[in-house]
Amino acid sequence: MPHRRTARLAKWQLALLTTSGLGLWLSGICWLLLHYFGQIEGDFGPEVNPAEPWMMKVHGLFLIAALLGIGGMFVAHIPKGWPQRHQRVAGIALSVILGFMIVSGYMLYYVGWEEVRAWTGVIHWSVGLSVPVIFAWHYLNARRTRKRKHK
Numbered sequence: 001m002p003h004r005r006t007a008r009l010a011k012w013q014l015a016l017l018t019t020s021g022l023g024l025w026l027s028g029i030c031w032l033l034l035h036y037f038g039q040i041e042g043d044f045g046p047e048v049n050p051a052e053p054w055m056m057k058v059h060g061l062f063l064i065a066a067l068l069g070i071g072g073m074f075v076a077h078i079p080k081g082w083p084q085r086h087q088r089v090a091g092i093a094l095s096v097i098l099g100f101m102i103v104s105g106y107m108l109y110y111v112g113w114e115e116v117r118a119w120t121g122v123i124h125w126s127v128g129l130s131v132p133v134i135f136a137w138h139y140l141n142a143r144r145t146r147k148r149k150h151k
Helices: 011-037 051-073 077-081 085-110 114-150
Strands: 040-042 045-047
Touching (some): 011 114, 051 077, 085 114
Antiparallel strands (some): 040 045
């Protein structure tokens, strides 16, 4: 059951966001490794690893769950958490980075101009690697604050 008076997420919401975020992060890392180090030798030189497109499909599958979880944050978590000044910077940072990841991922999928796709891709995975650090900062900061209030 959601915490109606606080910004605290329900257990299922936290599980959805953590699972989908971890799935996105791991599938992104797998894609990176396959793309840059997993090419196979074909008849005409290096070729894309056959698992690389599957990693993008897995990445997209986890994205669906993540978008549901992120959308749910706008209903209660963000409005109820806004008055908590100690979390505002971390929350804004996390929101901006997640928004950037969504927009850059959209660009990678739909922009056909290869120059734009090339630099967007590098920025997307560079920023994406840092998402767990920002999430941990936001989460641990909230836990620390709750412990201080209960003392």
